[in-house]
Amino acid sequence: MSAYLNTRVSLFSGRLWQNGDFDALIGSPDADIADTLSDRGLPQLAAGYNNQDPLSLEQRIIAEILDETRVLIRPLTGDARNFLIYWTERFEISNVKTLLRGKMTGEKPAALLARLTPMGAFSRLDVQDLVHAEDVTELLRRLEAGPYAGIVRQARRAFEDSHDPFILDAALDRGYYEGLARRAQPLENAVGAAFRRLMGSLIDCINLVWLLRYRFNYNLPPAQVYFLLVASHYGLSSSRLRQLAALGSLDEILIALPDGLRREMNGVTEIHEVFARMDRMAADVAGKVLHSGAGAIARAFAFLILRERDLRSVRAVLRGRHLGLPMGDIKQALQRMPEGAL
Amino acid sequence: MFRAEPLLKIRLLMLATEAPDAALELARFGLFNPAEHAHSGYDQAFDESPAEAYREAWLQAESRLSKVVEQCGGLGELVIPADAAAPSLADLLELNDWLKEVWTTCLGEHEAEMRTQDDQRHLEALEETLEKLERLNVDIAQLLRQDGLLAVNIGSLPVISLKRVTDALSITGFLVSTFDQHNEQVYAVIAGPREREAEVRGVLSQAGWRELPVPLELRTHPQAARAWLIEERKRVEERAGVQCKVMDNLRGQYRPRMDEARLRVALARPLAEAALVGVRGKGGLAGVAGWIPRRRVDALRALLEERFHGRYLLDVAVPEAHEAAKVPSLVRYPGWLQPFVPLVKSYGVPRYGEFDPTLPFAFTYLLLFGAMFGDIGHGAVILVLAAALYRRLGRMAWIGIAAGAVSMLFGLFYGSIFGYEDVIEPVWMSPLHNPIHVLTVAVSFGVGFIILTLLVNVRNKFTAGHVSEALFDSTGIAGLVFYLGAVGSVVSLANASESAAKLANPAAVLAVLGIVTVAIFKWVETRAGWGERALVTAIETLETGINLFANTLSFMRVAAFSLNHVALALAVFTLANGLSTAGHWFTIALGNVVIIVLEGGIVAIQALRLMYYEGFSRFFSGDGREFVPLRLELERNKV
Numbered sequence: 014m015s016a017y018l019n020t021r022v023s024l025f026s027g028r029l030w031q032n033g034d035f036d037a038l039i040g041s042p043d044a045d046i047a048d049t050l051s052d053r054g055l056p057q058l059a060a061g062y063n064n065q066d067p068l069s070l071e072q073r074i075i076a077e078i079l080d081e082t083r084v085l086i087r088p089l090t091g092d093a094r095n096f097l098i099y100w101t102e103r104f105e106i107s108n109v110k111t112l113l114r115g116k117m118t119g120e121k122p123a124a125l126l127a128r129l130t131p132m133g134a135f136s137r138l139d140v141q142d143l144v145h146a147e148d149v150t151e152l153l154r155r156l157e158a159g160p161y162a163g164i165v166r167q168a169r170r171a172f173e174d175s176h177d178p179f180i181l182d183a184a185l186d187r188g189y190y191e192g193l194a195r196r197a198q199p200l201e202n203a204v205g206a207a208f209r210r211l212m213g214s215l216i217d218c219i220n221l222v223w224l225l226r227y228r229f230n231y232n233l234p235p236a237q238v239y240f241l242l243v244a245s246h247y248g249l250s251s252s253r254l255r256q257l258a259a260l261g262s263l264d265e266i267l268i269a270l271p272d273g274l275r276r277e278m279n280g281v282t283e284i285h286e287v288f289a290r291m292d293r294m295a296a297d298v299a300g301k302v303l304h305s306g307a308g309a310i311a312r313a314f315a316f317l318i319l320r321e322r323d324l325r326s327v328r329a330v331l332r333g334r335h336l337g338l339p340m341g342d343i344k345q346a347l348q349r350m351p352e353g354a355l
Numbered sequence: 356m357f358r359a360e361p362l363l364k365i366r367l368l369m370l371a372t373e374a375p376d377a378a379l380e381l382a383r384f385g386l387f388n389p390a391e392h393a394h395s396g397y398d399q400a401f402d403e404s405p406a407e408a409y410r411e412a413w414l415q416a417e418s419r420l421s422k423v424v425e426q427c428g429g430l431g432e433l434v435i436p437a438d439a440a441a442p443s444l445a446d447l448l449e450l451n452d453w454l455k456e457v458w459t460t461c462l463g464e465h466e467a468e469m470r471t472q473d474d475q476r477h478l479e480a481l482e483e484t485l486e487k488l489e490r491l492n493v494d495i496a497q498l499l500r501q502d503g504l505l506a507v508n509i510g511s512l513p514v515i516s517l518k519r520v521t522d523a524l525s526i527t528g529f530l531v532s533t534f535d536q537h538n539e540q541v542y543a544v545i546a547g548p549r550e551r552e553a554e555v556r557g558v559l560s561q562a563g564w565r566e567l568p569v570p571l572e573l574r575t576h577p578q579a580a581r582a583w584l585i586e587e588r589k590r591v592e593e594r595a596g597v598q599c600k601v602m603d604n605l606r607g608q609y610r611p612r613m614d615e616a617r618l619r620v621a622l623a624r625p626l627a628e629a630a631l632v633g634v635r636g637k638g639g640l641a642g643v644a645g646w647i648p649r650r651r652v653d654a655l656r657a658l659l660e661e662r663f664h665g666r667y668l669l670d671v672a673v674p675e676a677h678e679a680a681k682v683p684s685l686v687r688y689p690g691w692l693q694p695f696v697p698l699v700k701s702y703g704v705p706r707y708g709e710f711d712p713t714l715p716f717a718f719t720y721l722l723l724f725g726a727m728f729g730d731i732g733h734g735a736v737i738l739v740l741a742a743a744l745y746r747r748l749g750r751m752a753w754i755g756i757a758a759g760a761v762s763m764l765f766g767l768f769y770g771s772i773f774g775y776e777d778v779i780e781p782v783w784m785s786p787l788h789n790p791i792h793v794l795t796v797a798v799s800f801g802v803g804f805i806i807l808t809l810l811v812n813v814r815n816k817f818t819a820g821h822v823s824e825a826l827f828d829s830t831g832i833a834g835l836v837f838y839l840g841a842v843g844s845v846v847s848l849a850n851a852s853e854s855a856a857k858l859a860n861p862a863a864v865l866a867v868l869g870i871v872t873v874a875i876f877k878w879v880e881t882r883a884g885w886g887e888r889a890l891v892t893a894i895e896t897l898e899t900g901i902n903l904f905a906n907t908l909s910f911m912r913v914a915a916f917s918l919n920h921v922a923l924a925l926a927v928f929t930l931a932n933g934l935s936t937a938g939h940w941f942t943i944a945l946g947n948v949v950i951i952v953l954e955g956g957i958v959a960i961q962a963l964r965l966m967y968y969e970g971f972s973r974f975f976s977g978d979g980r981e982f983v984p985l986r987l988e989l990e991r992n993k994v
Contacts (some may be wrong), residue, residue, distance in 0.1 A: 125412050145418035147455070151462055167513065170563035180561060240523040251522065259526050348871035 017088045018309035024318050025081060026303055028054045029316075030323040035347060038330050039340050046334070048325075058327065070331060074324045075104050075130050081320060083134060085313045093310040094200045099196050100317065101135045106164070106189045108138065109156060110182055116149045116179060137161075166187035179231070183241050190219060190243040200310060209305030211314055213247035214298040218273070218291040220249050224257060225266070225284045235259045248274060263287075296322055359684035359707050359982075362646045364390065368668040371405045371641040374634060378626035380662050382985045383437075384655055388683050389632040389985055398947045405641045406630035409521065412447045413620070415625035415993045417452040420620050423613070426461050433617050435987060441622045450619055457609050464602055471595045471739065474655040478588050480511075480537045481567065483727040508559070509567045511540040516562040523558045527551045537600070542567070549720035572637035625985050646674075646683055646982070674707070676820060682707035685982035692717055694753040698917040702967055703977015712975055716966055719804070721761045723962040726797075729759075729765025729786075732773035733951050737762060758959070768915070773947055774924025786917040801910025802842055804970065805903065809835040812974035827876035829899035829974055836870025838903050873899050906969045913965075916958055923950050 034053060043047050050059035057073045079101060086097050108129045115125040122144040129140055137160040146152035153169040155163070168184035194216060220242045227238040239258040241352045244251055248271055260266050267278045267287075269307065277290055302315040326347050333343035365387075369377045381387040386509025392401065415871065442450065506529075512520060514536065521531045529547030536542065626634065635642050647655060652671055657666050674682045682706050688696055695717040703716030705711045728734070741748065741755025748755070766772060770781030786793045813832055816825030827833045847855040874896040881888045931939045971977065 037959060121411065122408075122415060142418070145415060147419075147458060147462060152465065167516070167563055170513075172562045175559040234527070234554035234557060236523040236526045236529075236554055237561065239526060240519055240558045240561055244519065255522060255526060 015088075015309040018085065018313055021085060021088075022303070022309065022312045025085070025316055025320075026262070029319055029324070035326060035330060036344075038327065039334075039343050041331075046331075049198065055324075058331070071329060072130050072329055076133070077324060078317070078321055079104070079133055079135055082317060085317070089310065092196070092203070093308075096193075096196045096200055096310070097313065097317075098135065099193060100314070101132075102137070102161075103189055104130050105132055105136070105138055105191075106161070106185055108132070108140065109161065109165070110185060111148060112140070112143055112146075112152060113181060114178065116146060116152050123259075155333075161240050164192065178189050185286050187224075187241055187243060190216065193246070194243060204308035207302045207305060207311040208314070209247070211302055211311060211318065213293040215318070216243055216247050217249045218295050220245055220254055221241060221270075221274075221291060222288055224254065225263065225287060228258065228266075229263060229284065292322070357707070358706065358711055359686050359979075361561075362674065362682055362685060362707070362982075363647045364644065364650050364651060364672045364674055364678070364682075365652075365655070366392075366642055366644045366668075366670040366672075367645055368640055368642045368670070369663065370666060371639050372443065372638055373663065373666065374406060374636075374641040374643070375409065375623060375626045376442060377428075377641075377659075378614030378629045378669070379441040379622060379987075381629070381643070381645075381989050382625035384647075384651075384658055385984055385986065386651050387645050387647050387655075388982050388984050389629045389643060390681065391427065391633050392635045392642070392818070401522075401635035401637045401640070401642055401720075403636045404630070405636035406626055407633035409444050409447060409623070410627040410630035412444065412451050413623045416451040416454050416616075417620050417627075418625070419451070419458045419614075420616055423454065423458050423461055423609075426465055433614075433621060435618060435621055437566075439618065439622055442619045442627065442732065446619065447623055450616055453612070454616060457605075457613075458606060461602075464598060464605065468595070468598050468602075469865065471591060471598060474586075474591050475595070477565075478584065478591060480540070480542075482584055483535070485539070500870060504549055505546055506549040508545040508564075509543075510545075510565050511542045512559075512562050512564045514539050514541045517543070519527075520562045520564075524555055527554045529555055534922070540565075553901070582588075602885050621988055624988055625926075626992060628985060645985075646685075648685060650812075668825045679707060679819065680981070683982040684709075684711075684979040686711050686713070688713060691753070694750040696718070697751070698754075698963070700981075702971050703975065704979040704981045706819070706976055706979035709815050709976065709979065710974065712971060715807075716970075719970070720962050720966055721757055723913060723965055724758045724958060725765040726913050727958040727962065728762050728851065728920060728955060729769045729917060730771045730773065730920065731763045731766035731779075733947070733955065734759045734762030734764075736767055736951055737955060746810065771921065773943075774921070774950065776921065776924075776928060781962050785921075785923040786914070790914070790918055791993060793917055794911055797910050797914035798907060800913065800971070801907045804910070805838065805906055805973070806835065808970050808973040809838065815974055815976075823876070826874050829873045829877075829895070829902075833869050833872035833876065834899060834903070835869070837866050837873060837899065840864070840866025840869055842907075870896060909965065912961060915955075916961060920950070920954060925955060 030053065038046070038049055038053075047059040050056070055077060057077055058070065060073070063159060082097060084102050111128055112125065114120075115128070121336040125144045126140065127142075132138075138156075139159070141332065143155055145154060146155055149172070153165060155171065156165040157169060159165075164185055165188075167188060168181050171184045172181045194212065197212045199209070201212065203293075223242055224238055227233045227241055229236070233241075235258040239255050242251075242254050242258075245254065249257070253271070257266050257269055260269060263282075263284065267275065267281060270278060277294055282289055283291060299318040299322075302311050303319065307315075319337055329346050330343055333346060338346075367381075369376060373882075517531070517533065520782055522544065524531055524547065527547060528551060529545055531543050531545050533541050533543040537570050545555070545559070629643050633644070635644075638696050655667060659669060684705050686705070692713055695713055698720070699711075699713045725734075736759070738756050738759025741752045741759060742754075743753040767779075768781060768783035770776060770779050770785055776785055776787065784792060809830060812830045813825045813835070816822070816828075816831060825831045828836075841860055847857075847859035847862060850856075874892055877892040877895045878888060881891045883891065924946070927943060927950070931946065932940035934942055954970045
């Protein structure tokens with residue numbers, strides 16, 4: 014089965030975009046965009062582009078990712094299969110957040126339904142039932158009786174105390190990524206360093222970005238910032254994160270980073286630059302794992318990380334074009350795409 | 356019975372205000388399958404969706420109603436009067452508002468009940484915790500002083516958060532000390548510098564921290580806490596009692612209107628369901644489209660006339676060729692054939708106009724089962740068991756009864772009863788003594804079966820307008836010609852007679868003619884470069900030959916299983932004969948049970964497999980649409 018998956022990943026890796034492809038997309042005349050997308054293996058996005066519907070574009074991107082994930086999951090069993098299925102569930106967690114926000118603002122069920130990402134075969138939530146919950150409290154109770162009970166339970170307790178949507182989102186995100194790290198553990202032991210490097214780059218990126226946002230954009234106290242991060246045993250370990258959270262400025266945090274990471278952040282003065290550098294680092298790690306002789310599941314995961322990054326960039330280009338932004342601005346935006354923006 | 360009923364597409368135009376009643380009448384009619392509107396003619400001008408708001412309101416009302424019923428329960432059977440009218444949008448919105456009020460009240464009470472239960476659990480835990488608090492050798496009153504330098508919190512949090520909270524609080528100089536655990540909650544004292552107390556609040560809130568309400572009495576006189584706890588428990592129980600009464604009152608208060616609400620929601624369902632496919636309109640007009648059987652058009656007209664007295668327009672049209680894939684299949688089966696329908700549907704729904712294989716499936720399946728599992732005794736056991744389990748299995752029990760009967764019939768042909776081959780004379784032959792004959796019959800049956808499936812496929816292709824495929828494809832006339840030629844060649848080679856030898860050359864010519872036609876067709880049909888085209892043609896032509904050959908040989912399993920049946924019985928007898936009288940009969944009985952369960956199960960699956968893969972896959976696309984009529988949900992309760 015791993016031979017099949019390796020072959021499938023190698024074939025899929027041909028779909029990844031090179032810098033030149035983005036330049037071509039940015040520079041293409043409007044009439045050629047749909048063809049360019051089709052030629053690059055994104056016929057669903059080509060159709061979405063003609064519709065001029067940014068929401069539909071988002072859903073089409075996720076549908077593309079889910080389609081490819083489904084193909085990669087086919088030969089997998091056990092921990093590897095569970096891990097990749099869980100990897101797709103972040104889109105459903107995103108649906109949960111949409112539902113919660115919709116209920117907070119009293120959005121109509123039909124409008125709310127239209128905003129949810131169709132999960133197809135990966136769907137675990139009965140969204141038809143959930144959109145008809147009367148309010149956030151009822152929705153949370155219903156979610157707590159469903160497949161995301163573990164993640165939602167803690168979020169509900171936190172929300173009942175504070176009634177702060179930010180707290181709810183943060184608790185859901187943290188719950189999700191802690192689940193991901195837990196599911197990755199047996200694979201790190203079985204597959205080895207390559208998988209661990211991938212997870213490390215992903216979780217480190219998320220933790221550092223969240224730490225900076227919570228600390229300096231939302232001005233949360235250090236203890237709360239640390240509590241909201243994902244428990245980690247990677248480059249930025251939990252004890253290191255505790256030290257970082259207690260520091261008072263971006264410069265102090267960057268100086269206190271481990272050597273390798275500190276070198277990468279050389280010259281960074283803004284939080285969004287940290288996003289971009291971490292994103293690029295994670296992509297480099299994924300690229301190396303994809304083109305190495307690592308285990309099939311590690312290569313498959315690396316491909317999915319890179320593919321999603323590509324599609325995020327394609328989305329940025331298409332949105333930029335819709336908004337009539339200058340080519341230079343779109344190119345600049347491509348270098349600053351934060352991880353986990355989907 | 357062999358094909359779906361001829362359907363007609365109807366477009367019913369009416370006043371938008373009468374759309375709920377029109378949909379209700381169509382649901383009562385029972386044979387209207389809603390469909391999307393065409394994108395041409397006056398349908399194009401109908402660019403509004405007048406029933407969207409109705410559907411939205413109905414979905415909300417239905418959701419609220421089912422939640423209220425689930426919460427309050429106790430509602431009786433719903434009776435829908437034959438002359439009841441559907442609610443208007445305004446009625447539905449009013450009903451929806453009322454249901455919202457009911458559900459909000461119920462939800463509030465339900466939340467209060469849950470909080471009370473939570474409090475009861477909390478008090479139980481507190482009682483146990485109290486003992487431990489008393490043993491904490493500290494002056495609690497001093498500890499909990501609001502004006503001290505030390506900020507102290509006593510409470511509980513989920514055990515999974517403990518480590519994270521401890522680590523997080525260490526940043527602010529707070530310490531966490533646990534002193535008890537109940538299920539997933541751990542009880543702890545959290546203490547730290549008062550000037551940083553505000554910093555820890557966010558963490559505690561996020562971690563699901565629950566403060567223990569340490570009563571004033573406990574702070575000054577710890578022993579008095581027990582009395583406080585008893586008082587508190589009494590208070591909570593009283594509250595629970597009050598809540599029960601409130602819920603009972605609510606049920607009593609809302610009950611009469613709840614029945615009416617259920618009725619109105621049921622009556623509104625047809626238009627809401629039809630709106631899912633698409634009710635289109637313009638101004639004060641609304642239109643629904645869908646399929647009905649040709650034989651019922653006049654009945655529908657009469658029904659509409661009686662109800663709307665000319666305030667409608669019914670447009671009826673024969674489905675056009677390009678719509679064929681969208682037309683649902685409505686097949687009427689006689690009662691005795693109904694049990695086999697789910698087995699066919701589990702493979703797929705026949706397309707409109709396609710041959711419906713249920714009848715040949717039923718006969719062939721039973722025939723194959725009987726031939727592979729022919730035994731009077733075993734068949735009788737299956738028959739009796741299926742009859743005994745009729746209540747549990749429902750209509751499916753008839754398959755067991757019929758399979759048992761056919762098995763008994765073949766048992767009679769084979770002269771086999773509970774594996775004994777020498778009790779009765781075979782009416783036809785014993786498989787064990789005539790294995791070659793049995794194999795020949797099985798393969799011959801397979802040849803006949805495959806020819807039949809090819810003919811059916813040719814008919815299906817012609818009906819669907821795919822004439823070239825019907826004539827030249829591997830499962831069309833060309834494939835059939837090849838197969839007949841190939842079978843003729845093999846038969847003439849295997850038969851030494853002079854007449855058979857004469858058949859050899861014409862058969863071979865027929866086979867070559869057929870396969871060459873198939874190859875040319877594949878070549879023409881493949882849209883690719885020369886190399887790929889040649890490769891596809893070569894592989895698909897080769898596959899045609901291999902498939903037909905393999906499918907034919909697949910029927911050898913029918914003979915193999917009939918032999919296997921005897922062989923298993925022989926094995927049981929051999930074992931039994933080596934034992935004493937009691938052991939002998941015990942082994943015979945146990946062996947027969949094993950044969951019935953194990954072999955019976957395998958044969959049932961093998962017969963199904965033969966039908967699906969050697970039969971259906973050749974002619975049955977199975978991607979048709981089932982005819983799903985608009986219905987009142989609980990129509991059986993109509994009076």
